[in-house]
Amino acid sequence: MERQRGSPFSDLINQLPIPAKFKMSTWKMYTGLEDPVSHVPHFELQTDLQGVQDDARCRIFSGTLSKTAQCWFFKQQPGSITSWDGFVRIFYSQFSSAMPLLAEPNDLVDIKQRDNEPLKDYIQRFMQEATKVKFLSDDGKLIAINLAVKVKSLFWSSLKRKSTRTTQEFLDRAEEFIKLEEAERKMDNPTQATAMQEKTSARITTNPLEGSKNGGKNGKRCNRARNSGNQNDSKKPQTTEQSKP
Structure with a gap:
């Protein structure tokens, strides 16, 4: 060339x-x-x-x-x-x-979990901001993400009972509570709750056609029993009281 x-x-x-x-x-x-x-x-x-x-x-x-x-x-x-x-x-x-402005490690402390923010969304938002910090150790990241968890939440209480030593251990612990939140969110959904109720009721109730057949058979048996009872009563001799003089 x-x-x-x-x-x-x-x-x-x-x-x-x-x-x-x-x-x-x-x-x-x-x-x-x-x-x-x-x-x-x-x-x-x-x-x-x-x-x-x-x-x-x-x-x-x-x-x-x-x-x-x-x-x-x-x-x-x-x-x-x-x-x-x-x-x-x-x-x-x-x-x-x-070039985007690089954040400082102290800036991560300001990233707090919002009141109605799911734990999964908060962790994703935090980890995305953490990539903007040039010199960030694992210990610094762990401290910042622990401080930002919503106070008095289930995950916060779990961390207070037993702390995590690494960021990966923190994420593994958080995965259990994320699954719990998603399960609760599905139960709170009216459409899914109605579907579950209909599915449950369908298992409990029997087939209506079978019920009508059984009901018809039972009705026929009752009618036969009543008819046979009436016939027996008609065959019995009728006794009348004679008036005394």
Whole structure:
């Protein structure tokens, strides 16, 4: 491949080979408005899986840029990009305004479980915010998530009786109470409760056709018994009292 006139790549990078089976059609383009910290690691993972390493990534990475980011790339001085690590530092510096602000460990303490918030939703919300903290130890995460559990809830009472030592142990304990909350929520649903009642009543009651047949047989037996009783009474001799003189 000939070196393009005014290319930001150095002669060494232009000479690096690219695998013939390399594919990049499904990659998401970077316009300069997205988070560069999430775009670069995803690109590095894809290139590693396809056998692209070292500084050959520089030539491929330029194909993932569009709009503002692409205009910035072609304005770089010819031969200014000499290595992948150096290019990443320049890239991060240029689009640092698009990076999300990193939270501090103390910010996690402010994430409290709301009054009507299910335990599952709260844990998902907390773990999502915890990913924004750059330097967060497991102990710090465990302390913050324990302090944010709704006071006097069943899970809160369980944690007071027996504390957890790791975040994974906390999540395992929480899973039991999440299942309990979901079961209670299903019972509180009128539609599901009605369906359960109908299902239960259907098991208890018998088939109405069978009941009518049995009822008809029983009615016939009673009528026969009454008729036979009337016939026996008619056969008995009737005695009348004679009036004394």
